[in-house]
Amino acid sequence: MKRSRALTFGRYDYAAFAGFFAYAAGSVIVPVALVLLARELGFSLEKGGMAAGGALHLGRTVAMVVAMLLCGFAAGRWGKRRSFGAAAVMMGLGILLCALAPGYSLLFFALMVAGVGEGVIEGLATPFVQDLHLDEPGRYLNFAHSFWSIGVLVTVLVSGALMSLGFSWRLMVAAVSLLGFITAALLLLPVRRGKPYPEHPEPLHWRTVWGQAVAILRLPVFWLFFAAMFVAGGGEFCLTFWCASYIQLNFVDAAWAGGVGTACFAGGMVVGRTGTGVLVRQEQLRGLLIGSALGGTVITLFFPLVTNLWVLFGFLFLAGIATAPYWPSIQSYSADRLPQVDTTMLFILLSCAGVPGCGFFTWLMGYLGNQIGGLRAAFYLVPFCYLVLAALITFNGRRATRKPAPHS
Numbered sequence: 001m002k003r004s005r006a007l008t009f010g011r012y013d014y015a016a017f018a019g020f021f022a023y024a025a026g027s028v029i030v031p032v033a034l035v036l037l038a039r040e041l042g043f044s045l046e047k048g049g050m051a052a053g054g055a056l057h058l059g060r061t062v063a064m065v066v067a068m069l070l071c072g073f074a075a076g077r078w079g080k081r082r083s084f085g086a087a088a089v090m091m092g093l094g095i096l097l098c099a100l101a102p103g104y105s106l107l108f109f110a111l112m113v114a115g116v117g118e119g120v121i122e123g124l125a126t127p128f129v130q131d132l133h134l135d136e137p138g139r140y141l142n143f144a145h146s147f148w149s150i151g152v153l154v155t156v157l158v159s160g161a162l163m164s165l166g167f168s169w170r171l172m173v174a175a176v177s178l179l180g181f182i183t184a185a186l187l188l189l190p191v192r193r194g195k196p197y198p199e200h201p202e203p204l205h206w207r208t209v210w211g212q213a214v215a216i217l218r219l220p221v222f223w224l225f226f227a228a229m230f231v232a233g234g235g236e237f238c239l240t241f242w243c244a245s246y247i248q249l250n251f252v253d254a255a256w257a258g259g260v261g262t263a264c265f266a267g268g269m270v271v272g273r274t275g276t277g278v279l280v281r282q283e284q285l286r287g288l289l290i291g292s293a294l295g296g297t298v299i300t301l302f303f304p305l306v307t308n309l310w311v312l313f314g315f316l317f318l319a320g321i322a323t324a325p326y327w328p329s330i331q332s333y334s335a336d337r338l339p340q341v342d343t344t345m346l347f348i349l350l351s352c353a354g355v356p357g358c359g360f361f362t363w364l365m366g367y368l369g370n371q372i373g374g375l376r377a378a379f380y381l382v383p384f385c386y387l388v389l390a391a392l393i394t395f396n397g398r399r400a401t402r403k404p405a406p407h408s
Contacts (some may be wrong), residue, residue: 024151061359066118092180160259234361268320
């Protein structure tokens with residue numbers, strides 16, 4: 001059996017790791033604090049505020065998508081490194097404003113400011129790592145994306161524990177905002193040692209960037225991957241966003257319990273992504289996606305039936321392992337299937353599917369929770385997303401291997 005080579009990292013790998021960590025921490029700190037935050041700001045989840053809670057991420061998603069649509073032009077003009085660094089500053093500023101928000105409307109605005117920075121990071125972080133490791137990008141992308149899960153894991157455990165001890169949710173959110181500024185420093189400070197980041201030798205004209213996008217949008221197979229990213233993002237973030245609130249509303253009304261539940265899911269994703277990065281070769285990505293999507297479907301079907309909190313923690317960990325490869329592996333696999341297109345623009349456009357999927361299904365789960373009496377039944381959205389993902393990747397493989405019909 002062919003052995004995989006050891007992974008090697010440099011300064012900009014560590015900057016990408018920090019970026020994923022900070023992006024994850026900023027994305028989950030509000031969901032972890034949502035029950036306490038909602039009570040203070042006047043849209044209590046127990047009194048019909050679930051749709052308002054889900055709308056927070058939907059509004060953030062709108063800002064992210066707009067930023068993603070423009071980040072390719074920014075990268076072409078100023079380069080991925082500087083655009084990534086500036087986005088980290090914007091993300092940190094938006095999260096800091098969340099900590100200071102006196103009401104729902106200003107919290108919504110602050111999350112949209114953070115969303116602008118997060119959208120650029122979402123669009124550029126994956127191609128940023130891809131350009132550092134063109135030989136085996138799938139392994140490095142899965143490993144780098146594991147820092148998203150590590151960021152979720154650390155944030156929910158630490159913030160959940162501290163809020164249970166009486167620390168203000170505002171203090172937790174403000175502390176998370178600092179991570180964005182640390183990431184920006186790693187990306188933007190001058191390099192004294194090591195290799196410079198491999199940017200284009202000259203800025204790209206906006207017409208060149210636009211042409212790259214149009215060429216991708218004209219390919220029918222791209223839209224299959226677009227749909228796959230939409231449902232993968234939806235299933236993953238429904239669990240990430242609503243897990244803590246679901247536990248606090250249905251099992252234990254304590255921030256630590258919600259934090260542990262989200263941490264179990266994130267811990268499974270850390271195991272899944274680091275394991276994938278170390279063990280799974282590029283040519284095995286399709287089988288990995290189909291198998292993990294089917295496994296995730298089976299696991300998450302049990303969620304609404306579980307009544308024991310500790311059993312739920314175990315299922316969340318298994319769901320995290322199954323969910324882990326979706327986002328980075330879909331992107332890397334699509335680059336293999338579409339070698340003729342610009343990879344940076346491909347990843348940006350795919351993120352323009354994944355992030356709206358996160359926002360739409362997060363809002364839909366909250367809306368259904370209001371309409372059908374709680375989040376328990378709404379959790380069936382997750383296995384639905386995963387089953388659709390398995391079907392899309394299976395169909396794509398059949399199209400790829402189907403032989404043309406003989407001429408009559």
